[in-house]
Amino acid sequence: MTRDSDFKRVVRGRMAETGEGYTAARAALEREAYDAARTEQERLVAxxxxxxxxxxxxxxxxxxxxxxxxxxxxxxxxxxxxxxxxxxxxxxxxxxxxxxxxxxxxxxxxxxxxxxxxxxxxxxxxxxxxxxxxxxxxxxxxxxxxxxx
CATH class of the missing domain: 1.10.10 (Arc Repressor Mutant, subunit A)
Known part of the structure; x- marks a missing residue:
């Protein structure tokens, strides 16, 4: 489990918003971060x-x-x-x-x-x-x- 309290707060906010469990909410946020980072990378080098x-x-x-x-x-x-x-x-x-x-x-x-x-x-x-x-x-x-x- 992460020790980053800010990230935990974001995950818990998503849990409250979507009804997802901690693991699912965290995975979804990590996927979103990955996708956003990949989009930025493609934009920078394209x-x-x-x-x-x-x-x-x-x-x-x-x-x-x-x-x-x-x-x-x-x-x-x-x-x-x-x-x-x-x-x-x-x-x-x-x-x-x-x-x-x-x-x-x-x-x-x-x-x-x-x-x-x-x-x-x-x-x-x-x-x-x-x-x-x-x-x-x-x-x-x-x-x-x-x-x-």
Whole structure:
């Protein structure tokens, strides 16, 4: 059970409104949050991708993070990649593959060690300031993706 009292209050409000049990009300709210986050993600990246490629790298951090979430989905979770393999994947997205590679590492979507890259084993812990600059989709999607689900 969640310890977040604000979320519990929202769940109980839904229970009173709909007559659902706690588990059903919580699941419905989580589904709504997932759907809203996915819609926001699609909105953020739809105008930037054409034919699977980024037309321009966005300057705003939230939009850039949304683009990076789309880019990281082109990597196989748990697999080691050489720098050359990473560059090949990223060239399919944008000609400035070095910038994208650095940003994927900076946002903790890829990890680099001994000249090898791999997707992070779990979603990064974000500070409150960082969470303001990250699209909601990350919290709903990234952990499952990184664990191979």
């Amino acid at each position: 105008r930037l991708f054409s034919g699977g490629r980024i037309e321009r790298v966005p300057a705003k951090r939230k939009v850039r993070a949304a683009v990076l979430l789309e880019v990281v989905s082109r990597f196989e979770p748990g697999r080691d990649y050489s720098e050359k393999e990473v560059n090949e994947v990223l060239l399919g997205v944008h000609e400035d593959f070095a910038y994208l590679r650095r940003e994927l590492v900076n946002y903790h979507y890829l990890e680099r060690a001994d000249g090898r890259y791999r997707t992070a084993p779990h979603a990064p812990t974000r500070s409150p300031l960082e969470r303001q600059e990250i699209p909601a989709w990350e919290a709903h999607w990234l952990e499952g993706f990184l664990s191979g689900r």
